[in-house]
Amino acid sequence: MIVVMKRESAEEELGQVLKQISEAGLKGHIVHGAERTVIGVVGVVPVLPELKEMLEFAPGVEEIVPITKPYKLSSRELQPQNTVINVGGVTIGDKEMVVIAGPCAAETEKQVMDTAQAVKAAGADILRGGAFKPSTSPYHFRGLGEGGLRLLAQSARETGLPLISEVLTPEDVELVARYADILQIGARNMQNFVLLDRVGKIGKPVLLKRGMSATIQEWLLAAEYILSQGNRQVILCERGIRTFETYTRNTMDISAIPIIHKLSHLPIIADPSHATGKWYLVTPLALAAVAGGANGLMIEVHPTPDRALKDGAQSLTFENFELLMQQVAPVAAAVGRRMRASAASVPASSGG
Ligand code: PEP
Ligand code: MN
Numbered sequence: 001m002i003v004v005m006k007r008e009s010a011e012e013e014l015g016q017v018l019k020q021i022s023e024a025g026l027k028g029h030i031v032h033g034a035e036r037t038v039i040g041v042v043g044v045v046p047v048l049p050e051l052k053e054m055l056e057f058a059p060g061v062e063e064i065v066p067i068t069k070p071y072k073l074s075s076r077e078l079q080p081q082n083t084v085i086n087v088g089g090v091t092i093g094d095k096e097m098v099v100i101a102g103p104c105a106a107e108t109e110k111q112v113m114d115t116a117q118a119v120k121a122a123g124a125d126i127l128r129g130g131a132f133k134p135s136t137s138p139y140h141f142r143g144l145g146e147g148g149l150r151l152l153a154q155s156a157r158e159t160g161l162p163l164i165s166e167v168l169t170p171e172d173v174e175l176v177a178r179y180a181d182i183l184q185i186g187a188r189n190m191q192n193f194v195l196l197d198r199v200g201k202i203g204k205p206v207l208l209k210r211g212m213s214a215t216i217q218e219w220l221l222a223a224e225y226i227l228s229q230g231n232r233q234v235i236l237c238e239r240g241i242r243t244f245e246t247y248t249r250n251t252m253d254i255s256a257i258p259i260i261h262k263l264s265h266l267p268i269i270a271d272p273s274h275a276t277g278k279w280y281l282v283t284p285l286a287l288a289a290v291a292g293g294a295n296g297l298m299i300e301v302h303p304t305p306d307r308a309l310k311d312g313a314q315s316l317t318f319e320n321f322e323l324l325m326q327q328v329a330p331v332a333a334a335v336g337r338r339m340r341a342s343a344a345s346v347p348a349s350s351g352g
Pocket of ligand 1: 104130134185186187188209239274
């Protein structure tokens with residue numbers, strides 16, 4: 001349920017309400033809105049009518065509103081205004097389109113650095129790259145581990161781009177967070193609840209990919225795990241779902257984008273690379289996602305896709321990524337979003 005505080009309510013009144021909530025064995029999450037402050041009340045213990053009644057008449061409380069959805073903190077019912085996440089000056093969730101680009105996996109220093117420079121020059125905002133790779137087959141490339149993170153962090157630093165990288169296990173969360181600015185939870189781990197709990201406790205944004213067979217409700221409940229641990233910086237990523245169609249690697253659920261905007265305040269980006277599995281479908285699907293209201297895109301780019309150790313078939317060459325960026329801009333503008341003018345030059349000094 002939501003406790004709506006009066007506009008003129010005092011700090012001590014808010015504190016008193018939070019105390020009552022915690023004494024009942026529940027957790028209160030404060031949301032400061034433009035108009036007023038509300039408290040989302042969540043927990044495993046059911047809200048007893050006595051508590052509801054007590055809070056209803058508590059000083060400073062305007063009203064109590066039930067949250068009808070099973071996901072609470074991720075719902076728009078609790079927070080009508082969009083969550084905007086700031087990663088090193090790049091904002092995600094507002095009118096600006098964010099473009100995350102880079103290789104599927106870090107392979108060599110040159111591959112990572114060349115790709116980072118190319119995507120930066122084409123206007124990407126954030127560098128992506130995996131060092132710990134989830135793999136359907138144990139015989140596929142599984143990433144360079146910490147060495148890969150070092151390469152990625154170095155290229156991110158030298159290009160001035162924030163870095164996103166995937167974390168596979170709860171034990172690796174701290175390690176990946178030392179190098180990456182955003183932690184990625186992959187589709188295969190969307191319901192790894194121990195991992196979700198763990199990233200919920202770190203102070204860095206988390207990009208939560210949709211599980212390949214997850215419903216939108218299951219996805220928002222997975223986000224709820226992270227939010228309920230206190231980490232409010234969750235970005236959702238639609239990356240295609242499993243259907244009967246085999247031509248594409250997955251089927252991109254474009255409708256998920258406006259549905260998420262309706263149900264949740266969290267930003268949603270689209271990953272047409274994993275959704276399609278084919279490089280020549282990446283740009284058309286990217287355009288469709290942007291037209292559908294995505295807050296951003298995640299695109300796989302490789303210097304030589306035919307020689308990539310992972311996901312080469314869906315990776316764009318530098319040239320094709322540049323073309324994608326050129327095509328995305330007018331579509332973004334048509335739906336009221338701006339591309340960030342980040343095609344600015346690479347900083348002269350790589351800094352510390
Ligand atoms: C990836 O981003 O490289 C990846 C493995 O994606 P997904 O979890 O969506 O398959
Ligand atoms: Mn990949």
